[in-house]
Amino acid sequence: MRTDGVGVSLLWFRRDLRLEDSAALARAAECGLPIVGMYAFHTGDLPADARQHTVVYRQLSILDDAIRAKTGGGLLIFRADDGVFSDALRRRFSHENIKAVFANDVDDPRERERERIMQSICEAHGIPFFRTHDATIYPHDTIVKPDGSPYGVYTPYARRWRERFHIELADPVIPEKKPVWDTTPRQFPTLKSLGIHERETPETVVKIDDTLLREYAQTRDLLDHPHPTSRIGTALAIGAVSIRHAVRRAIEADSQTFLSELVWREFFHMLICHAPETIQTAYQPHLRGIEWGHDERSTEMWKAGKTGFPLVDAGMRELSETGYMPNRLRMLSANFLCKLLRTDWRLGERHFAGQLSDYDPASNTGNWQWSAGIGADSVPYFRIFSPTRQIQRFDPEGAYRSQWLDDEGEIEPIIDYERARREFLTWWKYSVLWKQ
Ligand SMILES: Cc1cc2nc3c(=O)[nH]c(=O)nc-3n(C[C@H](O)[C@H](O)[C@H](O)COP(=O)(O)OP(=O)(O)OC[C@H]3O[C@@H](n4cnc5c(N)ncnc54)[C@H](O)[C@@H]3O)c2cc1C
Numbered sequence: 001m002r003t004d005g006v007g008v009s010l011l012w013f014r015r016d017l018r019l020e021d022s023a024a025l026a027r028a029a030e031c032g033l034p035i036v037g038m039y040a041f042h043t044g045d046l047p048a049d050a051r052q053h054t055v056v057y058r059q060l061s062i063l064d065d066a067i068r069a070k071t072g073g074g075l076l077i078f079r080a081d082d083g084v085f086s087d088a089l090r091r092r093f094s095h096e097n098i099k100a101v102f103a104n105d106v107d108d109p110r111e112r113e114r115e116r117i118m119q120s121i122c123e124a125h126g127i128p129f130f131r132t133h134d135a136t137i138y139p140h141d142t143i144v145k146p147d148g149s150p151y152g153v154y155t156p157y158a159r160r161w162r163e164r165f166h167i168e169l170a171d172p173v174i175p176e177k178k179p180v181w182d183t184t185p186r187q188f189p190t191l192k193s194l195g196i197h198e199r200e201t202p203e204t205v206v207k208i209d210d211t212l213l214r215e216y217a218q219t220r221d222l223l224d225h226p227h228p229t230s231r232i233g234t235a236l237a238i239g240a241v242s243i244r245h246a247v248r249r250a251i252e253a254d255s256q257t258f259l260s261e262l263v264w265r266e267f268f269h270m271l272i273c274h275a276p277e278t279i280q281t282a283y284q285p286h287l288r289g290i291e292w293g294h295d296e297r298s299t300e301m302w303k304a305g306k307t308g309f310p311l312v313d314a315g316m317r318e319l320s321e322t323g324y325m326p327n328r329l330r331m332l333s334a335n336f337l338c339k340l341l342r343t344d345w346r347l348g349e350r351h352f353a354g355q356l357s358d359y360d361p362a363s364n365t366g367n368w369q370w371s372a373g374i375g376a377d378s379v380p381y382f383r384i385f386s387p388t389r390q391i392q393r394f395d396p397e398g399a400y401r402s403q404w405l406d407d408e409g410e411i412e413p414i415i416d417y418e419r420a421r422r423e424f425l426t427w428w429k430y431s432v433l434w435k436q
Pocket of ligand 1: 029103220229230231232234236237261262264265266268273325327328331332334354356357359360361364365367368371
């Protein structure tokens with residue numbers, strides 16, 4: 001154990017990878033001890049080749065440089081596979097003279113489990129563990145129904161959210177004391193040493209343009225527009241910017257539609273806190289026993305963007321090439337997988353988790369369940385998107401498709417849309433509704 005000086009504070013970074021406007025960092029700074037920033041790669045949460053590992057690694061490198069420039073020694077980064085997190089932590093606790101631990105909350109049940117591990121190790125060492133609220137504007141139990149129970153429907157939740165909102169809630173958190181970083185030299189690990197496969201990722205967008213916000217309500221669904229949406233999702237998912245920043249920008253630009261989208265994020269974060277089991281199972285208990293199918297070949301075609309339905313395929317190819325897919329196409333391709341292919345939503349959720357650079361456990365799970373018709377405030381089971389109608393509405397000139405497909409019309413559709421639609425409706429009526 002390090003015995004020099006008075007010891008250090010451990011700042012446990014997770015989905016809050018920034019040095020500004022962070023509740024946990026402010027609190028650690030106020031404590032006054034030199035801060036050691038720590039990040040553990042949990043490779044079990046995502047596939048080893050998940051794009052977000054690379055995104056996180058790059059952001060950690062930015063933080064590490066910034067901390068070194070402030071005469072700190074750099075971040076403490078290690079890999080913690082499933083089941084070894086507690087051993088990995090114990091080793092760190094035996095090397096560092098840790099006096100307190102600080103962390104921002106993360107709305108992911110797997111992280112809650114890790115907090116319990118951290119808590120018990122802290123207790124064993126007789127040191128405090130401070131967990132601060134930071135991931136959303138309101139803590140999950142603030143916007144609730146008059147009887148104290150959580151909302152299961154977005155509209156009344158959003159109404160209450162707005163009624164209670166005042167701009168100070170979106171003020172940045174500014175520490176009263178300047179953070180002092182621990183100076184112990186630490187080596188920044190290579191991707192290889194962490195067992196992570198490097199992926200192509202665009203730079204993480206952290207700025208939200210004013211014009212975009214003003215035009216957002218009109219542009220957000222346009223597939224042929226150069227900047228229809230903010231692309232702030234990745235920064236929010238890994239915490240490169242705070243949710244306070246995004247909400248403040250929406251209010252300043254008076255972009256109510258953009259704010260509503262951020263409230264959807266809040267809604268899904270609230271839901272996963274109240275119902276952590278939904279990371280794996282349907283939000284609606286009576287829909288938990290559905291026996292979804294899984295046809296290996298069609299799932300692979302869907303992943304590869306080779307279903308023969310050009311808009312679905314174009315979206316899936318943009319996803320695998322860039323780590324991004326517009327919301328409209330996420331809804332279309334999820335609806336296609338769950339309803340027309342009748343495939344278990346969890347397979348789609350895991351595929352998106354591995355591909356999206358903006359993967360967010362609460363939003364991905366919530367949206368997948370919404371699309372499959374088993375989540376909170378979901379699309380009704382009988383709403384099945386027609387890939388042809390979606391083309392007429394959102395890509396009539398084919399600009400988006402031609403950007404991502406070089407073989408449009410060459411792939412035989414893997415299903416007959418009308419037949420698959422009828423079969424789904426019959427299956428749902430007789431196998432799902434009648435079983436209740
Ligand atoms: C099947 C499916 C899976 C999805 N998985 C994710 C995910 O893993 N991570 C994620 O952040 N979003 C997810 N979304 C929601 C949405 O598609 C993305 O947030 C959005 O496309 C990101 O692009 P943007 O940052 O340009 O968004 P903008 O349109 O500019 O919106 C701004 C921000 O609002 C939030 N937001 C917007 N729409 C939603 C929504 N429907 N639900 C929750 N938050 C929203 C996001 O934080 C987003 O960055 C998913 C949607 C579907 C249908």
